[in-house]
Amino acid sequence: MLNQSLAPDGQPWRITTLRNAGGMVVTFMDWGATWLSARVPMKDGSVREALLGCATPADYLNQTAYLGATVGRYANRIAKAKISLDGESWQLAANQGENQLHGGPQGFNSRRWQIVRQTSQEVEYQLASPDGDQGYPGNLLVTLLYRLEDDNTLAISYHATVDRACPVNLTNHAYFNLDAQHGDARHHRLRLRADHYLPVDSEGIPNRLLTDVTDTGFDFREMKSVAQDFLLDEDQRAVKGYDHAFLLNGGDGTQPDAELWSADGRLKLSVYTTAPALQLYSGNYLEGTPSREQDVYTAFQGIALESEFLPDSPNHAEWPQPDCWLRPGESYQSETRYRLTPL
Numbered sequence: 001m002l003n004q005s006l007a008p009d010g011q012p013w014r015i016t017t018l019r020n021a022g023g024m025v026v027t028f029m030d031w032g033a034t035w036l037s038a039r040v041p042m043k044d045g046s047v048r049e050a051l052l053g054c055a056t057p058a059d060y061l062n063q064t065a066y067l068g069a070t071v072g073r074y075a076n077r078i079a080k081a082k083i084s085l086d087g088e089s090w091q092l093a094a095n096q097g098e099n100q101l102h103g104g105p106q107g108f109n110s111r112r113w114q115i116v117r118q119t120s121q122e123v124e125y126q127l128a129s130p131d132g133d134q135g136y137p138g139n140l141l142v143t144l145l146y147r148l149e150d151d152n153t154l155a156i157s158y159h160a161t162v163d164r165a166c167p168v169n170l171t172n173h174a175y176f177n178l179d180a181q182h183g184d185a186r187h188h189r190l191r192l193r194a195d196h197y198l199p200v201d202s203e204g205i206p207n208r209l210l211t212d213v214t215d216t217g218f219d220f221r222e223m224k225s226v227a228q229d230f231l232l233d234e235d236q237r238a239v240k241g242y243d244h245a246f247l248l249n250g251g252d253g254t255q256p257d258a259e260l261w262s263a264d265g266r267l268k269l270s271v272y273t274t275a276p277a278l279q280l281y282s283g284n285y286l287e288g289t290p291s292r293e294q295d296v297y298t299a300f301q302g303i304a305l306e307s308e309f310l311p312d313s314p315n316h317a318e319w320p321q322p323d324c325w326l327r328p329g330e331s332y333q334s335e336t337r338y339r340l341t342p343l
Contacts, residue, residue, distance in 0.1 A: 004058040007031050009112055013057040016115070016123045018148040024340070026148050029057055032109040033070035033125045033144050035174050037292075040152060040267065042342045048267055050340055052175040052182070052291070052302040059290040065297075066173035067289065069109035070144060071102045073129060073136050074324075075171040076245070076279060076311035079205045081135070083314040085165055085325060092135035097203060102173070104134030109173070113144070121148045131164070138164025138328075153339040160332035167314040168326040170334060175283060175302025176269055178262035178340075182293060185283060185303045186227035187263035192220035192280065193255065194246035198310055202238045206312050210247055210319070211235075218244065223259070226282055226303065240284040241300070245277045245310045247321065256339075258305050266343050273336040275307035276321035307336040 007013050014030040023041040028034060038050040053067055054060050060067065081094035081104075093104035102109065113125035122145060129140040142160040149155060158170045177185045197218040199208040213219040217229030217236055231237055235244070248257050256270035258278055271278070281304040289297045310316070313324040326332045 004056065007057070007112060008061065011112070014115060015057070016118055018121050018123065018146070020121060020148050020152065021150045022152060024148065024152050026146070026154055028123060028146060029060075030113050030115055030125065031057065031060065032111065033113040033127070034060060034109070035068035035146070035154075035172055038154065038340060040340045040342060042266065046180070048178070048180055049182075049292075050176055050178055050267065050269070052177055052297060054290045055292050063289045065175070065286055065289045066102060066109055068172065068174045070113070070125075070170065071173050071306075072108040072142065072168070072170045073103050073134065073140060074100070074167050074169045074314070075102055075306060075308045076169065077101050077204045079312045079315060083167060085314075090135055090137055099203060099205060100134075101204075106134060108142075108170075116143070122146065136166050138162045138166045140166060140168065142170065144170075151339060152341060153337050155335060155337045157335045158332065160326065161330075162326050163328050165325050165327045167324045168332045169309045169313065169324055170332070171275075171279075171306045171308045172336070173304060173306060174338070175286070175304050176260060177302050178260065178267040178269060179264065182301060183263070184300050186230055186300050187225060188303060189223050189225050189261040190220050190280075190303070191223040191259045192246055192278065193249045193251070193257050194220070194278070195249055196247045198245045198247070199235045200239065200244060200311070204239060204243060204311065206310070206316070218246070223261070230282070242280045242282040243284060245279045245308070247277050247310065248273070248275075250276075260303060260305070268341045268343055270339040270341065271305050271307070271336065272339070273307035273334075275309070275334050275336065277308055277310050279304065279306040279308060279311075281306065307334065
């Protein structure tokens with residue numbers, strides 16, 4: 001029988017807590033380099049938990065929602081779990097039908113990451129992924145830095161190198177619920193600075209060209225509730241809600257790429273990223289996921305905003321974004337900043 005106090009490798013979970021000058025507290029564990037919690041001091045003196053999470057580290061093994069996990073080698077989906085480059089093809093480990101999701105059945109979310117260093121406001125993790133891991137070519141070394149800043153920003157910085165060409169797409173799969181009681185997150189209001197989204201089929205595989213958001217339920221360029229146009233389009237109905245990548249308009253980094261407001265308007269999340277796209281996921285399949293506050297979560301209780309390349313990018317060199325293939329001598333670098341501001 002599994003010892004709940006130990007991880008699957010028989011070693012203890014290693015929990016890291018960071019605090020900033022304003023009293024915000026974030027926690028992580030080395031299994032999956034997982035972001036466990038973000039507790040924000042509010043203006044009325046209360047403290048609000050902004051993240052969905054489980055009650056114990058062991059509970060994270062009994063969920064398939066990737067709560068707070070670091071996802072790789074390739075976040076999101078790869079069609080038919082197959083990639084090819086320069087006439088050579090690789091069959092990856094499939095874990096969602098014939099496709100691969102979030103790096104395969106034993107992706108980076110289910111590994112113990114090594115703690116390289118930590119301070120009161122930073123923790124750095126590292127993971128070595130061997131050649132052939134989940135079907136991917138080459139040895140990959142990835143470093144991940146979580147940094148809690150005094151303005152309540154959690155900055156997540158990724159760095160990776162390879163010794164053979166391989167697609168790399170790393171993200172964090174945090175689910176946000178900014179409300180005090182963590183009710184239906186579709187009552188949150190969202191703004192996304194994106195003129196185009198990527199339509200997908202019922203398995204989340206891209207099935208059409210990038211599409212203008214104008215006159216669709218995918219237009220979040222002006223703030224609106226997630227519920228307002230929910231299931232308005234056939235593209236949403238195919239996946240029971242929002243589970244789509246938005247190609248960001250980009251900019252100089254001074255404006256957030258996405259903003260999310262609690263239903264009561266008292267807590268705001270601002271997202272800044274160097275990644276070309278954000279995956280908006282409305283928690284359509286959260287039902288039954290072990291919960292920190294109650295037995296289980298229900299569908300739509302959290303909103304994920306995952307910074308990444310577009311899904312299935314290794315098979316779509318024509319898309320208007322940087323190349324997702326990392327080559328020897330190059331370095332993959334990506335940073336996403338989540339700022340939580342009491343209002």
